[in-house]
Amino acid sequence: MASHFNSTERQGSEGEETIESLTPAAAPQAETVTADDTGAFLAAADLAGVPTPAAVPDPVAEAPEVPEVPEEVHVVTAADPADAPSEGAAQVSESVYSSLAGDDAPAVPRTGTPTVSFKNVTLIYPAQPNKPALDDVSLDIYPGEFVFVVGHSGSGKSSLLRLITRELKASSGQVIVAGQDLTKMRNKKIPYLRRQIGTVYQDFKLLPDKTVYENVAFALECIGKPRSVIKAQVPEVLRLVGLAERMNHFPDQLSGGEQQRVSVARAMVNRPPLLVCDEPTGNLDPAISLGIMKLLDMINRAGTTVVMATHDREMVDSMRKRVIALEAGHVVRDQERGGYGYYGAL
Numbered sequence: 001m002a003s004h005f006n007s008t009e010r011q012g013s014e015g016e017e018t019i020e021s022l023t024p025a026a027a028p029q030a031e032t033v034t035a036d037d038t039g040a041f042l043a044a045a046d047l048a049g050v051p052t053p054a055a056v057p058d059p060v061a062e063a064p065e066v067p068e069v070p071e072e073v074h075v076v077t078a079a080d081p082a083d084a085p086s087e088g089a090a091q092v093s094e095s096v097y098s099s100l101a102g103d104d105a106p107a108v109p110r111t112g113t114p115t116v117s118f119k120n121v122t123l124i125y126p127a128q129p130n131k132p133a134l135d136d137v138s139l140d141i142y143p144g145e146f147v148f149v150v151g152h153s154g155s156g157k158s159s160l161l162r163l164i165t166r167e168l169k170a171s172s173g174q175v176i177v178a179g180q181d182l183t184k185m186r187n188k189k190i191p192y193l194r195r196q197i198g199t200v201y202q203d204f205k206l207l208p209d210k211t212v213y214e215n216v217a218f219a220l221e222c223i224g225k226p227r228s229v230i231k232a233q234v235p236e237v238l239r240l241v242g243l244a245e246r247m248n249h250f251p252d253q254l255s256g257g258e259q260q261r262v263s264v265a266r267a268m269v270n271r272p273p274l275l276v277c278d279e280p281t282g283n284l285d286p287a288i289s290l291g292i293m294k295l296l297d298m299i300n301r302a303g304t305t306v307v308m309a310t311h312d313r314e315m316v317d318s319m320r321k322r323v324i325a326l327e328a329g330h331v332v333r334d335q336e337r338g339g340y341g342y343y344g345a346l
């Protein structure tokens with residue numbers, strides 16, 4: 001089985017250290033980005049059965065009406081969380097996310113080199129020395145997978161994601177991303193790792209004094225892309241997320257959903273093979289969340305591995321993706337085509 005990683009010299013001055021680069025599962029990246037290949041991501045999406053940009057409707061505009069979902073309280077039981085059909089699952093046919101159900105998608109082969117590998121990872125914050133945020137976590141995420149990370153507030157979701165981006169360093173164990181053990185990675189290599197990981201956060205993290213265009217362009221400027229590439233790629237990706245008409249607006253002139261689409265555009269403009277999303281729909285209502293999820297689903301179907309923390313039960317139950325559930329820093333469930341599961345209000 002061929003490795004999913006390429007050993008590629010990263011951009012930068014000669015003599016710089018190299019880092020293995022992640023390669024998307026279905027959409028191998030070009031070594032050198034030129035203005036001509038700005039459509040590569042979109043072409044890959046097309047090959048994967050995703051509409052071409054011209055045919056991509058505004059994901060928000062076409063969101064159907066949102067059905068009322070009654071508040072439910074679930075109780076954790078030791079026996080049934082993984083297999084019992086959740087009440088959320090029973091509502092699949094009514095869910096706005098049903099159209100994104102992955103049931104028909106071919107299973108991603110879990111072979112070869114994982115994109116992300118945790119081996120007995122423990123994370124202890126100095127402020128809480130007796131209560132590990134993550135405790136002996138082991139998991140593998142393979143190229144092309146879409147993985148939901150779920151669990152109560154404080155269960156360790158964000159901590160897990162921040163280990164992948166090396167915002168945090170594990171206290172013990174190994175976190176391996178792009179073939180690199182991040183627990184041993186020297187700080188000067190971190191920027192090269194992060195070029196390969198797009199990030200989307202609940203609070204968008206846009207620069208308020210830059211326009212939509214400038215926010216997205218900035219991500220490319222930071223990694224030294226030539227102006228010609230930026231000029232070609234930024235409008236292309238903004239068209240993909242349905243914001244071509246808003247490029248000259250500032251973030252505070254946009255709705256929350258539009259701002260999040262800018263942040264998705266910024267995360268994917270460099271076509272990273274791995275996208276890490278921490279509650280990207282946490283501040284959005286369900287109809288707007290659907291538009292964001294359509295984008296993330298499309299990006300995933302074009303080959304990008306997506307790891308997403310969420311509290312959105314309806315979304316998880318409807319989309320039938322892999323679900324990793326955390327409780328108090330432990331993985332308590334890892335399920336293919338899973339549901340959100342049974343959690344009480346703790």
Ligand SMILES: Nc1ncnc2c1ncn2[C@@H]1O[C@H](COP(=O)(O)OP(=O)(O)OP(=O)(O)O)[C@@H](O)[C@H]1O
Pocket residue numbers: 125126127128132133151152153154155156157158159160
């Ligand atoms: N900077 C920090 N210093 C000390 N403890 C922290 C820090 N950040 C998180 N924690 C603790 O680590 C545990 C896991 O937190 P984390 O933010 O990963 O949870 P989460 O699952 O993302 O929660 P939420 O759903 O509320 O975002 C919690 O007990 C939290 O209090």
Ligand SMILES: [Mg+2]
Pocket residue numbers: 157158159278309
């Ligand atoms: Mg969190």
